[in-house]
Amino acid sequence: MKSIVYYTLLELHRERVYLFTFLMGFFIALVSLLGSSLSYQVGQMVTLDIGLGVLTLLMVGQAIYFGVTMVGEDLAYKTLYMVLQRVKKRRDYLLGKTIALLLLLFFNLLVLGLVIYFLASYEGGMKIDLYLFSLMGIFFESTIILFASVNLTLYFSRTISLMIAICIYFIGHSLHSALEIIEKKGSFLEVFFLKGVFFVWPDFHLFNLKQYVLYEQFLPENFLSRAFAYGLCYCFFLLCLMVIRFEKKQLD
Amino acid sequence: MLEVMVENLTKSYGRGLFEREKKIVLKDISFVLKKEKITALVGVNGAGKTTLIKLIMKIIFSDEGKIFYNGLQEAAFKEMSFLPERPYLYMHLKGREFLEFMGKLSFLDDLTIKERSLELAKKLHLEKALENLIKSYSKGMQQRLAIISTFLARPKMVILDEPFSGLDPFGRKIVKDLLREISEKERTTLFFTTHQLSDVEELAQEVLLLDGQKIKFHGGLQDLKKRNKKESIFHVLLEEYEDIEILHHLFSVSSLFSAEGDFNYLFGPFTSLEKDFFLAFLYREKIKIREVREEKKTLEDLLYPEGGERR
The missing domain is CATH 3.40.50.300 (P-loop containing nucleotide triphosphate hydrolases)
Incomplete structure (x- = not known):
């Protein structure tokens, strides 16, 4: 599995994927500085708002792309066959690839997170603990999307998987507000249905800590532990699904 | 192993x-x-x-x-x-x-x-x-x-x-x-x-x-x-022969053509055994043979005699 991680990263390094990260860091810095220069006394908030927003979209976009191409490309090009005959279990390949892509996502988060941190510090600083929690939230979000995309490619074509993954992300963000509204005004059946959907659909609202960072709000009690426990369990659930399906998949 | x-x-x-x-x-x-x-x-x-x-x-x-x-x-x-x-x-x-x-x-x-x-x-x-x-x-x-x-x-x-x-x-x-x-x-x-x-x-x-x-x-x-016994197929080319009709009744004639102004008769196709039998007959009857042609069967012919079942 170590070799799969190493050579996947080497391949990505040779593809100069990191250039994209640096380019995006530069883009975030440029847009944030421009935005904060146009604002009055809230430069730090504007920087964080734009920075974290762009970072989230970039991470999720990359996670969907990596997820959709990870197994699909190797299968289409038959490279998968050459690797699978050599590993002890099929899951070694899947886990090795997944770890490599998670490391790459983490590298992106680290670089772009540092860019935003320095920009915000230059504009007046922020609560570092909340900022770090926010970054962790973004990482969970993109990990869930990565795992969901890989799972989808084990059932559907790459194009369909891409479209469903985008839907999962946006619906996952809006489900919480929909539930709040329906709980107040909807019928019992509607609430029951939506809660049922919520049970399987990822709740990305839990990982969105941007508002707390921007306004330095106090996090509700147990919010973090609940969010991260949920994130870990959900990732583990998706990973298990992915491994079980991949072990039995007809790879033709 | x-x-x-x-x-x-x-x-x-x-x-x-x-x-x-x-x-x-x-x-x-x-x-x-x-x-x-x-x-x-x-x-x-x-x-x-x-x-x-x-x-x-x-x-x-x-x-x-x-x-x-x-x-x-x-x-x-x-x-x-x-x-x-x-x-x-x-x-x-x-x-x-x-x-x-x-x-x-x-x-x-x-x-x-x-x-x-x-x-x-x-x-x-x-x-x-x-x-x-x-x-x-x-x-x-x-x-x-x-x-x-x-x-x-x-x-x-x-x-x-x-x-x-x-x-x-x-x-x-x-x-x-x-x-x-x-x-x-x-x-x-x-x-x-x-x-x-x-x-x-x-x-x-x-x-x-x-x-x-x-x-x-x-x-x-x-x-x-x-x-595959029919590994090769043979054709025998004869010079003009007056009782060609008899031969025609006895053996098959695959084509009739003229070469250098004369009529030549191409007999076949024969398997190896059929060819030997035909040559023996021609020898006994003192009929002149111009050429014996052998067409070797390729591996393709052996493997796909009917061209294989295509999907």
């Missing part, structure tokens, strides 16, 4: 929106891949060659039937190696790095990988290109690199799907030489598919013919030739 035994294997693919309609590709096939032999798997396009290979390599799973690897159903992948048809290698890695990657997956140590890579690369004239990125390789070079990776861990059995595709005549020659050498020196069992029957004649000791979901023939090349 590794022996693979296939028993009553059936495989179908789903068709249609919900894949309810089944298309059977292989039906109840059984055979044993003999140890230390070179076996060629032949068949027309869509005969199920790649499906059979994927089943043996457990890339896909059968509907029915079993595959035994040295008597066990657990695949002995440590002792096997597989080269898919025209694989796309990791283009951003160097040739050496790709071989290291494949070697490490096969749990080889660095020194073994280095030595074996170099040994095989020299045989396939690729040693100078190992430090280049794979994306700079031609298709033939990529194929040769993939072949090197297949033999890296000295497997007991190697399954190659169209190993000569993308290779120029020189590439084909050196790959064939390598396969022969590995089969002889390392006693590796080789199982390969090809559409070029010249490859079969040059390399294979055993032939397995897939046609119409079933195995139509499995055995040695010589057995195939012996089994």
Whole structure:
């Protein structure tokens, strides 16, 4: 599995994927500085708002792309066959690839997170603990999307998987507000249905800590532990699904 | 040594929106891949060659039937190696790095990988290109690199799907030489598919013919030739002969034509035995023979007498 991680990263390094990260860091810095220069006394908030927003979209976009191409490309090009005959279990390949892509996502988060941190510090600083929690939230979000995309490619074509993954992300963000509204005004059946959907659909609202960072709000009690426990369990659930399906998949 | 035994294997693919309609590709096939032999798997396009290979390599799973690897159903992948048809290698890695990657997956140590890579690369004239990125390789070079990776861990059995595709005549020659050498020196069992029957004649000791979901023939090349008695067909060309009508009643005349102003009669087609009988008759009757033509049957004629069942 170590070799799969190493050579996947080497391949990505040779593809100069990191250039994209640096380019995006530069883009975030440029847009944030421009935005904060146009604002009055809230430069730090504007920087964080734009920075974290762009970072989230970039991470999720990359996670969907990596997820959709990870197994699909190797299968289409038959490279998968050459690797699978050599590993002890099929899951070694899947886990090795997944770890490599998670490391790459983490590298992106680290670089772009540092860019935003320095920009915000230059504009007046922020609560570092909340900022770090926010970054962790973004990482969970993109990990869930990565795992969901890989799972989808084990059932559907790459194009369909891409479209469903985008839907999962946006619906996952809006489900919480929909539930709040329906709980107040909807019928019992509607609430029951939506809660049922919520049970399987990822709740990305839990990982969105941007508002707390921007306004330095106090996090509700147990919010973090609940969010991260949920994130870990959900990732583990998706990973298990992915491994079980991949072990039995007809790879033709 | 590794022996693979296939028993009553059936495989179908789903068709249609919900894949309810089944298309059977292989039906109840059984055979044993003999140890230390070179076996060629032949068949027309869509005969199920790649499906059979994927089943043996457990890339896909059968509907029915079993595959035994040295008597066990657990695949002995440590002792096997597989080269898919025209694989796309990791283009951003160097040739050496790709071989290291494949070697490490096969749990080889660095020194073994280095030595074996170099040994095989020299045989396939690729040693100078190992430090280049794979994306700079031609298709033939990529194929040769993939072949090197297949033999890296000295497997007991190697399954190659169209190993000569993308290779120029020189590439084909050196790959064939390598396969022969590995089969002889390392006693590796080789199982390969090809559409070029010249490859079969040059390399294979055993032939397995897939046609119409079933195995139509499995055995040695010589057995195939012996089994098919009409190995060659003959035509006999006679000079003008006055009682040609009698001959015509006794033997068939396939054509009548004029050459150099005279009438010549072409008799045939005959099998070897029929030809001998006809010549004996002509000799007794003192009829002049201009020419005896022999048309040798190619391996293609032997394997696909009716052209094979196409899908």
